[in-house]
Amino acid sequence: MKAMLRPLLNEDRSDLERMLSRIKEFDQDDQSLALELIDTYLQNPDQKDYVFILACDEQDRPMGFACYGPTPLTDRTFDLYWIAVAPEYAGQGLGSRILSEVEARIVETKGRMLVIETSSSPIYHLSRQFYIKYGYTLSETLKDFYMDGEDRVTYMKKFPSA
Amino acid sequence: MKAMLRPLLNEDRSDLERMLSRIKEFDQDDQSLALELIDTYLQNPDQKDYVFILACDEQDRPMGFACYGPTPLTDRTFDLYWIAVAPEYAGQGLGSRILSEVEARIVETKGRMLVIETSSSPIYHLSRQFYIKYGYTLSETLKDFYMDGEDRVTYMKKFPSA
Numbered sequence: 479m480k481a482m483l484r485p486l487l488n489e490d491r492s493d494l495e496r497m498l499s500r501i502k503e504f505d506q507d508d509q510s511l512a513l514e515l516i517d518t519y520l521q522n523p524d525q526k527d528y529v530f531i532l533a534c535d536e537q538d539r540p541m542g543f544a545c546y547g548p549t550p551l552t553d554r555t556f557d558l559y560w561i562a563v564a565p566e567y568a569g570q571g572l573g574s575r576i577l578s579e580v581e582a583r584i585v586e587t588k589g590r591m592l593v594i595e596t597s598s599s600p601i602y603h604l605s606r607q608f609y610i611k612y613g614y615t616l617s618e619t620l621k622d623f624y625m626d627g628e629d630r631v632t633y634m635k636k637f638p639s640a
Numbered sequence: 641m642k643a644m645l646r647p648l649l650n651e652d653r654s655d656l657e658r659m660l661s662r663i664k665e666f667d668q669d670d671q672s673l674a675l676e677l678i679d680t681y682l683q684n685p686d687q688k689d690y691v692f693i694l695a696c697d698e699q700d701r702p703m704g705f706a707c708y709g710p711t712p713l714t715d716r717t718f719d720l721y722w723i724a725v726a727p728e729y730a731g732q733g734l735g736s737r738i739l740s741e742v743e744a745r746i747v748e749t750k751g752r753m754l755v756i757e758t759s760s761s762p763i764y765h766l767s768r769q770f771y772i773k774y775g776y777t778l779s780e781t782l783k784d785f786y787m788d789g790e791d792r793v794t795y796m797k798k799f800p801s802a
Contacts, residue, residue: 507712507713508713511712511713549785550669550673551669551670551673551786552785552786552787553786553787553788555785555786590784590787590788591784591785593782593785617782617783618780618781618782618794619780620755620779620780620794620796621779622752622753622798623711623714623717623753623755624713624714624715624717625714625715625752626715626752632780632782634782636784
């Protein structure tokens with residue numbers, strides 16, 4: 479599977495909106511929040527809080543994306559806010575390609591740590607397995623954070639400091 | 641000590657900027673981030689993401705404030721983003737009065753949980769003691785989050801569900 483990585487552009491918005499609506503792990507609220515972040519970025523692509531990496535096919539159509547950024551008030555800690563792959567490309571290494579690029583960029587800027595917060599829900603089982611496979615450690619569990627019975631789980635990975 | 645609680649107004653901005661600069665726990669980055677949140681609110685006081693509660697003296701001058709809001713993607717979980725008391729009013733029960741008001745408002749809207757993230761640094765020892773005194777439980781520690789040797793510590797309190 480060929481994928482090109484490039485920044486997010488205005489003309490990608492409707493494609494991404496459609497993609498988000500087809501990802502079964504994302505409910506309506508997830509989709510709205512992801513779109514809000516996309517709009518925040520598109521309104522001001524020069525801000526430094528949110529960085530988008532888009533994976534596109536040979537026709538330059540979005541296949542997946544990630545959004546990450548520096549965590550305020552920290553010394554070179556970064557948050558992975560979203561990582562999403564269109565259902566038809568799931569399980570083919572695209573998530574790994576996107577995550578590797580995020581990590582490479584963070585390491586390039588002397589980043590120290592990447593933090594990923596997600597849910598303990600069975601819906602996110604594959605996501606959690608994915609983070610563990612790529613060397614993330616489950617560092618924290620905040621019981622009942624999302625709702626009674628659904629915890630926030632926090633994964634992290636440290637990078638060799640430069 | 642008499643204090644009136646009221647919403648944040650445009651004319652408070654410069655008073656709060658000066659107050660923030662006098663609080664020794666807040667470095668330059670903390671102050672900037674707090675002011676950014678104040679500006680976000682003042683630009684659109686009708687949004688629901690950030691709620692400010694201001695404590696004022698008899699001349700209506702700010703003595704302290706809190707900012708909290710509903711945590712995205714959760715079922716009635718709230719975040720306490722900031723709580724600040726001017727140094728001359730520290731240790732006189734004002735923080736407790738403000739926090740009680742935050743909790744009362746959250747309970748009023750059937751809130752389920754309040755989450756407070758802070759630092760393990762000795763600078764915040766009194767803040768952490770304050771949260772524990774008011775029934776918050778240390779639920780998580782994310783090692784080295786702020787910098788090597790400075791962890792993120794997460795406190796939480798659940799409210800009786802309505």
